[in-house]
Amino acid sequence: MINPNIEAILKQIQGKTLVAATKYVDSDDIRQLFALGIRDIGENRVDALLQKQSELQDLPIRWHFIGHLQTNKVAKIINLIDVLHSLDRLSLAEEIQRRRNKPLACFVEVNISKETNKTGLDIQELASFLDSIRQMDKIHVIGFMGMAENTSDETIIKRQFQTLAELRTSMAKYGDFPNLSMGMSNDYQIAIEEGATHLRLGSILFRKEG
Numbered sequence: 001m002i003n004p005n006i007e008a009i010l011k012q013i014q015g016k017t018l019v020a021a022t023k024y025v026d027s028d029d030i031r032q033l034f035a036l037g038i039r040d041i042g043e044n045r046v047d048a049l050l051q052k053q054s055e056l057q058d059l060p061i062r063w064h065f066i067g068h069l070q071t072n073k074v075a076k077i078i079n080l081i082d083v084l085h086s087l088d089r090l091s092l093a094e095e096i097q098r099r100r101n102k103p104l105a106c107f108v109e110v111n112i113s114k115e116t117n118k119t120g121l122d123i124q125e126l127a128s129f130l131d132s133i134r135q136m137d138k139i140h141v142i143g144f145m146g147m148a149e150n151t152s153d154e155t156i157i158k159r160q161f162q163t164l165a166e167l168r169t170s171m172a173k174y175g176d177f178p179n180l181s182m183g184m185s186n187d188y189q190i191a192i193e194e195g196a197t198h199l200r201l202g203s204i205l206f207r208k209e210g
Contacts, residue, residue, distance in 0.1 A: 001025060001206050002032050010036070013199055016192065019064050019085075021184070021202035023048070027055040029206065034059050042066040042085070042200055046073045053080060066200055068119050071095045078104070085109065085145045085181050085200070088120050093133045100138040107145035107181045107198075110167065112160040118147060126167065130174035143179030143197065144168070148187055157187050161194035 003009070010018070019042040020033050030041055030052060039060070043049035044067030053063060064083040074095040081104070087093060088109040096104060108129065111120035121129055133139055146164040148157040161182055168177050183191025185204035192199070 001029050002036075003205055006036060006205055009201075009204060010038075013188070013192065016196060017198045019066065019181075019198055019200045020205055021066060021200050022052070023067075023202060025206055027052050030056060030061075031059070033205065034061065040064055040083075044068075046070075046077050049077060049081070075099050083107070083142075085198075086119065087139070087141070090129065090132055093136060093139055097136045097138045103138055103140040105140050105142045107143050107179065108141055108177075109145045110164060112146035112163050113149040115149065120146065123163070123167070126171060127174065130171060134174065141175060141177060143177045143181060145181035145198075147184070148182070148190075150186070154190060157190050158194060161187075161191055161196070165195045 017040055018038060019040045020038050021042045022030055023044045040062045042064040043052065049063065049065065062082045063080065064085060065077065065081045066085040069084065069086055069092060071091050078096055078099045079101050083105045085107045086109045087106040108126070109120040110126060111118050111122060130141065144164050144167050146160065148160040151157065164180055164182055171177060179197040180195055181198040181200065183196045183199040185201050188199045188201060
C-alpha cells in the first residue's frame with residue numbers, strides 16, 4: 001500500500017518534518033514507513049492512536065496527535081504523545097495542564113480559512129489565548145497549525161498559508177514560535193514555499209500505482 005514513488009516525495013521534502021497521517025492505514029503500513037526512515041506518526045483519533053501505539057511499542061516512534069482532541073479524552077492519551085497539533089481552546093489547555101506530567105510540545109491551531117466547519121482559533125482571538133496560557137508550564141507552544149481551504153485555487157491556498165506564517169512575527173511578543181504545521185497531500189508543495197516546517201501527509205504516501 002506504500003506509494004512506489006515515496007522516495008521521490010521524501011527527497012522533495014528534505015529538511016522538513018514529515019508527519020505521516022495514518023488515519024486510514026494499519027500498523028503494518030506504519031512499520032513500512034518506519035523502515036523508510038519516517039519516525040513521526042500522526043493520528044486523528046484517540047482509540048486508533050492507543051491501538052497502534054500498543055502494536056508498535058517496539059519502535060521508537062514520535063507520536064503526534066493531529067485531530068480535534070475532545071477535552072474528556074485528554075486523560076487517555078496526553079502522557080502518551082510527543083506533539084499536539086490541535087490546541088484550539090482554553091478548556092483544552094487547562095485540561096492538559098492538569099493531566100500532563102511534563103511539558104508537551106503544542107501547535108496552536110488557527111482557522112486560517114475562516115470556514116465555519118473547521119476547528120481552530122479565530123486570528124483575532126490568538127493573542128489573548130497565547131497570553132492566557134503563558135503561565136501553564138505543561139504547555140510548550142512551538143508554533144502554529146492551520147489547514148487551507150480545500151480548493152483548486154492555489155492563490156487562495158498560498159494566501160492562507162502566508163497568513164499563518166505572518167503570525168510568527170505578529171505574535172512574537174508572546175513567545176518564540178518557530179514552527180508551522182501546514183500542508184497536506186494536496187497542497188504540501190505550496191506549504192513548503194510558504195515556510196512550513198511540519199507537513200502532515202497521508203494519502204500521497206500510500207497511493208497505489210495506477
